[in-house]
Amino acid sequence: MTVVTIAVLGLTAVFLAIQLKGMKGEYGIYLVACAGLVIFFYGISKLETIVDVARQVQSYIKINSVYISALMKMIGITYIAEFASGICKDAGYGSLGSQIEIFGKLSILAVSMPILLALMETVQGFLS
Numbered sequence: 001m002t003v004v005t006i007a008v009l010g011l012t013a014v015f016l017a018i019q020l021k022g023m024k025g026e027y028g029i030y031l032v033a034c035a036g037l038v039i040f041f042y043g044i045s046k047l048e049t050i051v052d053v054a055r056q057v058q059s060y061i062k063i064n065s066v067y068i069s070a071l072m073k074m075i076g077i078t079y080i081a082e083f084a085s086g087i088c089k090d091a092g093y094g095s096l097g098s099q100i101e102i103f104g105k106l107s108i109l110a111v112s113m114p115i116l117l118a119l120m121e122t123v124q125g126f127l128s
Contacts, residue, residue, distance in 0.1 A: 029091050040083050073111045077104050
């Protein structure tokens with residue numbers, strides 16, 4: 001699937017959901033959530049390419065695997081949190097979607113702490 005195919009899938013789901021809103025509004029939400037899941041899992045399949053490129057970069061410049069692992073975790077957290085937040089907001093539960101976004105940001109911060117500590121140790125080594 002290409003970006004055009006994914007865009008057409010998303011727009012078709014939205015247009016059908018708009019048509020269903022007058023009859024059975026909950027079916028529209030289910031339809032959009034289903035299309036969102038298809039796009040979500042297709043997006044996850046694209047992560048294989050990102051992981052391959054990250055491994056190539058790691059082999060060229062000898063980056064510690066901890067940093068690449070943290071980067072992959074951050075990408076995953078961002079993708080999942082944004083997806084879940086968007087579904088909640090579309091269903092009319094914006095406050096829950098906002099809480100998911102905040103939790104995602106805090107999770108990214110927690111994952112990045114070892115990298116921040118390593119940076120501080122490096123800076124301290126230069127200053128000593």
